[in-house]
Amino acid sequence: MNQVGKIEFKKINRISPSQYYSMKNCAYKSLLAEAFGKKPLLPVSPNAYFGTVLHKMLELISKGAVRSEDDFNKMFDEQVKTVEENLQIQGYDFIIPLQMNVKDFGMKKILLKKHLRALSEQPPKASSAKYYPEKWFESKDKLIAGKIDLVIETGAEVEIIDFKTGAITQDVLDDTGETFSEVKQEYKEQLKLYAYLYFENTDNYPTLLSLVDLAKQKFSVSFSQSECNSIYDEAKQLLYSTNESITKGTFFANPTEANCKYCLYRPACSFFLKQLETDYSFNDVSGSVKNVVKYQNGNVSVFLQSGEKQITVTSLSSDKYDELNESRSKQISIYNLRKEVSEFVFAATKTTMIYE
Ligand code: SF4
Incomplete structure (x- = not known):
């Protein structure tokens, strides 16, 4: 039977923009992830593992490392194989082969291929446009850092693009009870943190923040410089207070259905076990x-x-x-x-x- 063992909490040295929202909802989750060396205690759904393949492929396409259909097929198979080998090492071979366990495997592969075609069919961009795929940015104090999927600089215009392989929007209710679709809050905050990191490294703010999904739909995220500054300050403050909880030995968690449902450290969380x-x-x-x-x-x-x-x-x-x-x-x-x-x-x- 699986055992959690003694939990040795460790200081978190830095957080990434993609991690910030989850940490804000339950900082204890981030502490557990750090304590277990980011090795989850539970398997996630096969779709999430496949998501890492899709994201890697999008990165390779945007980098120009995958250009032809042959390249695509070869690299896609390699990425699936790598993920499956890792799953086997972790003892999760019950979700292998991914093709048999992932919903809409073939459809997602076809959609992904469209990114490749769109790239090859595109007219040449303005010669001044510079593309920076998978660009690493960190704040000067090194507390916040992350890799931006794609930065496009065209003269004074700078666009930051983040690829998502799942739903980018969610339905929300307005004041009159009508539903409308809105970009998920976590993605908005992630992009605003990227904008701040870009600013710290270049002294300029980007002009456009965009999210692109598997079907190549693009969603813009509006932002102001002061919003990006505040999110950065909040993220730093959160990191300090989370690390402080280790020194003080007083931990706080937020065991709600939304937070815990996908938390892979539930077996080690005394707050969650109490809730159960x-x-x-x-x-x-x-x-x-x-x-x-x-x-x-x-x-x-x-x-x-x-x-x-x-x-x-x-x-x-x-x-x-x-x-x-x-x-x-x-x-x-x-x-x-x-x-x-x-x-x-x-x-x-x-x-x-x-x-x-
Ligand atoms: S199980 Fe819930 S309360 Fe516990 S760390 Fe995970 S998200 Fe937080």
């Missing part, structure tokens, strides 16, 4: 093992006691039987389950993991 004792809305459960049953088809069910509630977890693989049986009366937590129709009944999925 009374909140059954998550796809994770925690309790003391009361009974373990192995059925004729090999499936295993475990019955947990959580306060007054009895929780049933079904469809666990037969190789879990012995260790669960040896854990009777022990407190365990099971992550990445699927809720069944009946209350307090959950089923194991491919990514389910058990921690004691």
Whole structure:
């Protein structure tokens, strides 16, 4: 059974613009990530692993390292292979091959290829335009740093572009109750931090901040220089206060569904585990093992006691039987389950993991 072990908190030396929003929502998550050397304690969905392939390919295309369809196919296969090999090393071979486990694998590949065609079909840009793909920027105090996907400088015009392989917008309600689509707040703040980093390094602010998705749709993010300055100050302050919590030994977390759902350090988070004792809305459960049953088809069910509630977890693989049986009366937590129709009944999925 998986164990978390002793947590040795470490100071976070710097944060990236892409990390800032998540840290703002729960700084404890960033501390746990640092303590575990950024090695997640839970697998993410296969789509997220595939997202890293898509993003890498977009970087290579924008860099001009992938120009022809042959290059594309070769490099795409190589990137998928690399991710799959890493998954195997981490013991997550149950989501390999990615092609069989990722939703819309083929469609996403086709969309990605369109970036390649669009690039080759483009008329030559103004000769004054300079392209800087994957450009690293850091603040002078080195506290905030990150790689910008693409910077395009055309005379006095400077555009910062960030590629996203998932949805860039989300539906929000206005004052009258109507829904409208808006660029996600986390992406707006990420780009404004990039704008500040660009300014610190060049003494100029960019003129345009853009997000480009897999379907090549471009979304602009409006900004002001004072907004970018304030976000930078807030990010620095957040870094100081987060590191200070290690010295003081007083930690704060924010265990909400939105924050914790995709947090890969849930097994190590005492705040989250406390929340699980009374909140059954998550796809994770925690309790003391009361009974373990192995059925004729090999499936295993475990019955947990959580306060007054009895929780049933079904469809666990037969190789879990012995260790669960040896854990009777022990407190365990099971992550990445699927809720069944009946209350307090959950089923194991491919990514389910058990921690004691
Ligand atoms: S599980 Fe939730 S509360 Fe705990 S660190 Fe992760 S996001 Fe924060």
